[in-house]
Every structure is written in C-alpha cells, then in structure tokens.
Amino acid sequence: DIVMTQSPDSLAVSLGERATISCRSSQSVFKNSNKPNHIAWYQQKPGQPPKLFIYWASTRESGVPDRFSGSGSGTDFSLTISSLQAEDVAVYYCQQYISIPVTFGQGTRLEIK
C-alpha cells in the first residue's frame, strides 16, 4: 500500500499570510505524461463532507479560489494558500489514486493565528 504522510499535523497562520502543507507518498504516483501525478487535495470543514480542491497534483477544481495552488511530482507534494482567508480554516487531506487501496494522508488542521 502507498502510505501518504502529511506535515504538519496542524498549522496556525495569520490572516493574509501564506500557508503550506506538505504531503509525501511512499512510492511514486507518477503514471505518464498524459496522466501525471495521481494526487488530489481535499478540504473538509466541520460537519461537512470533503470537497475536491486540487487534482493531478496541481490542477484546481472548478470554483476553487486561485489563492490555492498545488505542486510537486513523484513523491513530494504541497498545497499552498497564498493569502489565508478566514473561510480557509479546515482540515486538508492529500490522497493518492494511482493504485488500490486509495490512501489518504492523516490530515492537516489549518487555523488562524
């Protein structure tokens, strides 16, 4: 199984500042140039289901604010919020979907400092 490890477990950032969450996979999640890195990022707010934010490691889902960006390749990935807003407070999960079992990181709780 591919193990997904996020860091940090929790993060407190001031409004307007940058927040970066890292995610490492135990194996490469790169498939080919047409379907590169099989990494997704989800946002989950209390009492709500997860919401897809990023897929293919760096492509924003429709409707996601452009202050959110994903990057990385192979085994190391990150989610960056360029200017933290109050509504971004949530838990963020990375996911690999290149192989079964699909696996998630343990989650990173993002709070306002």
Next chain:
Amino acid sequence: EVQLVESGGGLVQPGGSLRLSCAASGFSFSSHWMHWVRQAPGKGLVWVSRITNDGTDGTGTAYADSVKGRFTISRDNAQNTLYLEMNSLRAEDTAIYYCARVSTTNWANDYWGQGTLVTVSS
C-alpha cells in the same frame, strides 16, 4: 445538480449487519466508478471500497483489507443507487460512511454525499 444521498446507517450490535444505500441524481450514474470512504469520529478519511461503472468485470470491485470478506459493494444502475452490505460488524467499523463519485476525466473523487453514521455498539 449532482447529488449523492446516503441512507441506512444506525446503531447495530457487534456481529450485526447493515446495508447502506447511496442514491445518485443529476448525472449519468452508470458512467462513473464509485467509492465508499469512511471517517471514524474525530479521525481522518479511510477508503473502504470501489466499484467500476458496471461492476461486473473481474476487477470490478475492490476492498480495503480491513473490510474484505465482510463488506460487499454493489450497484443498481437502473435505480441509480450504490450499496454497501456490511456484515460481521465490529466496534472499529463505527464511522460516517460517505459515497463518492469518481471523475471520468481526472479520477479523483469530485462529488461526495453528506454521509451516514454507523455505530457498532452493544
């Protein structure tokens, strides 16, 4: 509008059974693979099972090791409904169970239901 609505959760004793349903609407259900993902109270997301769009080929279903042999995923494309039959339930199966659609373009889970809570306790 894409909608996924889970039902069938509840309180069940250890060793008991439950059948979860996920009613889909607003999209061509038969075109999409589907997943079940669970989340224990206060914990992270854990993938449970996957079914391909028709679920009938040799690799049509897949399960997490923790539920293999106890849970069965199935679908009724005529009724636009996904199912999860859960047997021999254990306390550690207590969780919110979400059904999630697999995007046909990027293979991530692009839509999720609100979830249904399963509590296994005596």
